[in-house]
Amino acid sequence: MRIATWNVNSVNARLETVLKWFREAAPDVACLQEIKCVDEKFPREAFESLGYNVSVNGQKTYNGVALLSKTPMEDIRRGLPGDDGDDHARYLEAVISGPKPVRVATIYLPNGNPIGTEKFAYKLAWMARLNAHARELLALEERLVLAGDYNVIPEPADCEDPAAWAGDALFQPETRAAFRGLKWLGLTDAYMQADGAPGGYTFWDYQAGAWQRNNGIRIDHALLSAQAADALAGVVIHRDVRGWDKPSDHVPVVVELADD
DNA sequence: ATGGTAGACCTTCTA
Numbered sequence: 001m002r003i004a005t006w007n008v009n010s011v012n013a014r015l016e017t018v019l020k021w022f023r024e025a026a027p028d029v030a031c032l033q034e035i036k037c038v039d040e041k042f043p044r045e046a047f048e049s050l051g052y053n054v055s056v057n058g059q060k061t062y063n064g065v066a067l068l069s070k071t072p073m074e075d076i077r078r079g080l081p082g083d084d085g086d087d088h089a090r091y092l093e094a095v096i097s098g099p100k101p102v103r104v105a106t107i108y109l110p111n112g113n114p115i116g117t118e119k120f121a122y123k124l125a126w127m128a129r130l131n132a133h134a135r136e137l138l139a140l141e142e143r144l145v146l147a148g149d150y151n152v153i154p155e156p157a158d159c160e161d162p163a164a165w166a167g168d169a170l171f172q173p174e175t176r177a178a179f180r181g182l183k184w185l186g187l188t189d190a191y192m193q194a195d196g197a198p199g200g201y202t203f204w205d206y207q208a209g210a211w212q213r214n215n216g217i218r219i220d221h222a223l224l225s226a227q228a229a230d231a232l233a234g235v236v237i238h239r240d241v242r243g244w245d246k247p248s249d250h251v252p253v254v255v256e257l258a259d260d
Numbered sequence: 261a262t263g264g265t266a267g268a269c270c271t272t273c274t275a
Contacts, residue, residue, distance in 0.1 A: 009266075009267070009275085010266090010267055010268075013266085013267060013268085014267095034267095034275090036267070036268065037268095060268085061267085061268050061269075061273085061274090062268085062273085062274065062275095063274095111274075111275060113274090113275075119274095151275095205264085205265080205275090206264080206265040206266055206275095207263080207264035207265050207266090208263075208264050208265085209264090210264095249265090249266080249275085
């Protein structure tokens with residue numbers, strides 16, 4: 001089973017690019033982020049015609065996440081628990097049915113810039129809530145995949161120019177510590193487990209020729225429970241997609257779990 | 261050289 005995560009930076013503005021990739025890569029499950037539309041505006045039929053079941057947690061203009069699955073989804077949960085006042089659409093979770101079910105969450109973790117503002121505080125608070133929720137999910141002892149745009153550069157090797165990110169929310173010591181805290185719960189970074197090679201970037205800014213200069217960062221991650229990590233067969237970053245027409249600034253990351 | 265680009269949407273915010 002192949003599970004993809006992709007921040008598409010507006011599903012409607014980029015629909016042809018997104019569908020082209022889905023036809024080529026044909027993932028079994030996909031976690032989308034930054035769909036930038038309400039549920040009613042999500043191009044549901046386009047994905048249904050490719051054979052996907054669709055679940056959406058959308059929002060006007062900003063954020064928004066979706067789950068696509070070839071098999072039906074159960075136990076769908078919209079929103080990250082822990083703060084009823086949080087109205088950002090950044091989390092959606094479901095159990096992917098099948099002979100080897102897997103619980104999958106699509107995550108759009110807050111950017112948090114600029115540091116020293118309420119936005120950075122919101123990012124850290126959101127990460128604390130994710131930690132608490134992940135702890136509860138891990139107690140279920142299921143195959144679990146938490147995939148998405150974490151907006152976290154875990155290590156200096158995960159960016160081309162660490163000095164350039166020193167003042168950025170994605171690379172702050174508190175941000176990196178919170179990400180390590182997730183792993184200390186017992187979650188495995190699929191990319192580091194399956195590959196571990198530096199330079200596996202997933203994002204290149206639209207500005208200042210970042211793609212042409214390979215000024216990238218690895219911020220799209222899949223964290224796996226032990227039950228899922230035991231089945232991990234590989235991770236592929238679809239780097240070439242960044243060079244397509246009308247690209248997202250993020251590229252798809254595909255995690256493969258063995259089916260037996 | 262605190263610039264540059266992209267999307268939603270209406271004027272500026274977010275990234």
